[in-house]
Structures are given as structure tokens and as C-alpha cells.
Amino acid sequence: MKQTYNHIHFLLVLLSILLLVPLTGCWSSHEIEEQSLGVGVAYDKAKKSIIEKELDEQGEGYVKKNMITSTYQLITPQVASSTNKQGGTQQRSYVNTSETGDSSFQMVRELSLRSDNPLTSHHMKVMVIGESLARSYSLEQLVDQNLRDNDFRPSCLVFISKGRARDTLESKTAGEIPAFHLYGMVDNMYRTTRILPPIPLIKLESKIQSGSSFLLQNILSANGEIKFAGAAVIKGKTGKMIGFLNEEELEGVTWITGKGKGGLVKSFDKKTGQLIVYEIESMKSHIEPHVKGNIISFDVHIESEGRLAENGVTLGDPFENQFLQKAQKVSEKEVKHLVKNVVGKMQKKYQVDVAGFGNRLRITHPRVWRKVKENWDQTFSEVPINYDVKLTIKDYGTSGSRK
Structure with missing residues (x-):
């Protein structure tokens, strides 16, 4: 009898110890107050394709070609707290920050040289690619890093802009977050035949791999306002934009x-x-x-x-x-x-x-x-x-x- 009791007691102690493992919770988590939440990204062709040499004292380092300008729309703890205090009427609810280079991955990491809050892409809503860039580079080149990144949300919607893409991430409406606004506009399909079915990043990959030509929703921006205006034509063989269809x-x-x-x-x-x-x-x-x-x-x-x-x-x-x-x-x-x-x-x-x-x-x-x-x-x-x-x-x- 005593031996049975000891056996049960041992099993209960062992079970209690095992239960402590899931109780550790999010042991590898990062506090949200220490993060910059990326909700939108825009890619444009750099104004000047300058080659920069980043060298140390020994003359060693790397060469960076300024080919692409990436603009990230962030919701930071500082912006959120400031907006809450002011009722969202005076303070913008987002921050846009840009980097120029030739590697999307490197540009993301270089944000860490300017901010104490690292960028996280788990909540990325939209990606906008500028017309000039889409004509010069294949979409496969432009989105390759994002498709490989485990942190980048594959449901992020992809658009083309007529003009500079970074302008579509600006708003003159107080309290409005342009990335969320763009994402929500797609829901108006039930009211008009001038909006394409949304194309998330993961679906864009299948279209690229198929080699068939396809359309991406085009956006116009002016004076802090945006509008869906027709579609960009992507040629299957090259993966580049070749023109537009109007509304x-x-x-x-x-x-x-x-x-x-x-x-x-x-x-x-x-x-x-x-x-x-x-x-x-x-x-x-x-x-x-x-x-x-x-x-x-x-x-x-x-x-x-x-x-x-x-x-x-x-x-x-x-x-x-x-x-x-x-x-x-x-x-x-x-x-x-x-x-x-x-x-x-x-x-x-x-x-x-x-x-x-x-x-x-x-x-x-x-x-x-x-x-x-x-x-x-x-x-x-x-x-x-x-x-x-x-x-x-x-x-x-x-x-x-x-x-």
C-alpha cells in the first residue's frame, strides 16, 4: 500500500514539473512597446543611381549601389502614445522612413542604425511598387526577399502606383493610417467594376511563376489623397510592367x-x-x-x-x-x-x-x-x-x- 502511494506521489510530482514547461508562456517574445510595427512598404526607383563605398580604416568594406528607395510605414510606441494623448486630431498616427540601396534585406537591417525599435513585418498590409521601378525591374526581383522572409506577411496586398509609390503612403487626414486605408478600399468591389480582385504577395508569386501576363491594381496619389485608377499590365515573359489600362x-x-x-x-x-x-x-x-x-x-x-x-x-x-x-x-x-x-x-x-x-x-x-x-x-x-x-x-x- 505504501509503495503504491509513493508511486502515485512520484507521478504527481513529475506531472507538476512537466506542467511548468507550458507555463513559461512567451519566453522568447519581444515587448510590443519595444517594436516598430511595419504596416506598409513602398518601392521606388532611386533618383540617382550612385555607387557608395562603405569602408573602414583598413580600406575594407562593401559597395552599395543606390538603385531602389524603400519607404516603410511604421506604427511606433511613441506615435501611438502621442496620438492617444492628443485625441488623434493633431498628431499623425504613423511614421514613414526611407532607405536607399540595392538590397531589400540590407535596407531593412539598416533601419536598426537609426532607431532603437527594430522593424517587424508581421502586420504588413500593403506593398506599393512605383511605375518607374516596375518598368525597369521584374517583379520577381523586387519581391524575392519578402517571399523568403518568414516574418513578412504573405497576405500583404500588392499594388502599382502611377508616379512615386512613397506618395501613396501619405495622408492629410488626421488619425488616418494610409496602409490601412489602402487595404480597406479593396472591400468596395461590391460597388464598382473598377477594382480588381485583391492580389496578395503569395498569389503574386504563383502568377509570376506561371509565366502568364496579368494585371495589378493601379493607384494614383495627389495632395495626400489616393484613388484606384485602372490597372498595370505585367508581361509574363519579363515580369515587368509594360503599360496601363484605364478605368x-x-x-x-x-x-x-x-x-x-x-x-x-x-x-x-x-x-x-x-x-x-x-x-x-x-x-x-x-x-x-x-x-x-x-x-x-x-x-x-x-x-x-x-x-x-x-x-x-x-x-x-x-x-x-x-x-x-x-x-x-x-x-x-x-x-x-x-x-x-x-x-x-x-x-x-x-x-x-x-x-x-x-x-x-x-x-x-x-x-x-x-x-x-x-x-x-x-x-x-x-x-x-x-x-x-x-x-x-x-x-x-x-x-x-x-x-
Whole structure:
């Protein structure tokens, strides 16, 4: 009996000791008051590509080429405490700090030479790449270090800026953190067809590795304000930006892909010139490839249901089917124009497929795709495409009168 008791007592003591291990908590943690939380980063081409030599007394050291300027948006303990004391009305809620060099990793580490709070990237929300830099370097080169960094958040959203990227991380609104503002604007997809589905860093890597051309959301900045304005065209073979699609052209891409969650179609009555606005409630698209011998073609079938949101045409009763059919036809014509216009630009000006035609060909005709995938962008530029657009107005409000 005594031996059994001693055995149980030994097991309880051993269990108590083992329980002390998880109770140590975050033994390797760093106090948040001692950190600078990085929430946004912007990359720009350096104004002057100067080669600097960092040498010690023995003449040894390293050479640094000033090729890229990195701007980091930080939330520091000093900024947070100062903002809280002043109610967030006078003090900015963030600090932007820049480094110039040729290595992203080295630039991050050099921040430690200027601050007692090391940068942490666990909360990074956005990455903005300047137009000039995106034209000069492949995206793979620019984001390689961030993809390798275990501390850098892979869900960070990637954008291109028309102009200097660092300007998109500035705000004249008191208490606003530009990186959070940019991140939140993507949620407005349900209200417009001019916002691309968000592309996080981890998804960008797969697009780069695929070798296919694609789009990234473009940002305009002016006087401390920012706006989504079209998209940057990234060529698959080089990974570099080759141009932009404007806002209307981006609308056309959204209709082709069928990935829109909301928005509108603004058109004008041919006879009266008055306004008709169709509000999108649902959208779907199907790209159908056809292969006959060596000839490839596509049919694009677009369907949507929505409502008559605004009607400037006074000559007509919204309750009459004839009027609704006319409004539908006018809106369908506008959608077809948007689609044809952007495909024309893709095929003739940029010679790239950024709307998923090649992907549909890969799925339905894999053998054909293997033959053409190496030079698909060039092949796509000569492919005939037909369009079928059908919009249905299911709701038109209560405006009008019944007879």
C-alpha cells in the first residue's frame, strides 16, 4: 500500500514539473512597446543611381549601389502614445522612413542604425511598387526577399502606383493610417467594376511563376489623397510592367472574367441622348475556346441581372416591357463596347492576354495549349473573338405610372 502511494506521489510530482514547461508562456517574445510595427512598404526607383563605398580604416568594406528607395510605414510606441494623448486630431498616427540601396534585406537591417525599435513585418498590409521601378525591374526581383522572409506577411496586398509609390503612403487626414486605408478600399468591389480582385504577395508569386501576363491594381496619389485608377499590365515573359489600362478598360476586363461583385453600366439613349444607368446585381461570364486545325478562336458569353437605377429618358413608361427591352439593349451595347475596346488594346497595343483566355484554352484543349503556351501572348494578338452579351432588368423601382 505504501509503495503504491509513493508511486502515485512520484507521478504527481513529475506531472507538476512537466506542467511548468507550458507555463513559461512567451519566453522568447519581444515587448510590443519595444517594436516598430511595419504596416506598409513602398518601392521606388532611386533618383540617382550612385555607387557608395562603405569602408573602414583598413580600406575594407562593401559597395552599395543606390538603385531602389524603400519607404516603410511604421506604427511606433511613441506615435501611438502621442496620438492617444492628443485625441488623434493633431498628431499623425504613423511614421514613414526611407532607405536607399540595392538590397531589400540590407535596407531593412539598416533601419536598426537609426532607431532603437527594430522593424517587424508581421502586420504588413500593403506593398506599393512605383511605375518607374516596375518598368525597369521584374517583379520577381523586387519581391524575392519578402517571399523568403518568414516574418513578412504573405497576405500583404500588392499594388502599382502611377508616379512615386512613397506618395501613396501619405495622408492629410488626421488619425488616418494610409496602409490601412489602402487595404480597406479593396472591400468596395461590391460597388464598382473598377477594382480588381485583391492580389496578395503569395498569389503574386504563383502568377509570376506561371509565366502568364496579368494585371495589378493601379493607384494614383495627389495632395495626400489616393484613388484606384485602372490597372498595370505585367508581361509574363519579363515580369515587368509594360503599360496601363484605364478605368473603363478595367471595367471591360471585369466583364470578360465575370469576377465583378457589383457596379453599374452608364449608357445613353441613341435618340434622345439621355442617361440610362443599369445597376449590376449579378454577373457571370464563360469564355469558350474553339480549335479547328491550327485556327484558335473564342466566344465570350456574358450574362447579368440587375435593376434600372437611373433613367433620364422621359419618353417612356418604365413599367412597359418595350421600354425595358430598349434599356437592356442600350446597356448591352455599352458592355459590348467596353469588352471589345479592352480586347483591342490587349491584342494590338500590348499583345498580352490578361483576361484568362489562355487559361480556358489550357483547361479545354491541353494538347493545343502545350503547343502554343510558349508564345501565347503573340498568338493571342491574332485570335478572333466573338461576344454575346445578355442583360436582364429585373427591378426598376416604382418610378413611372401604370395605365
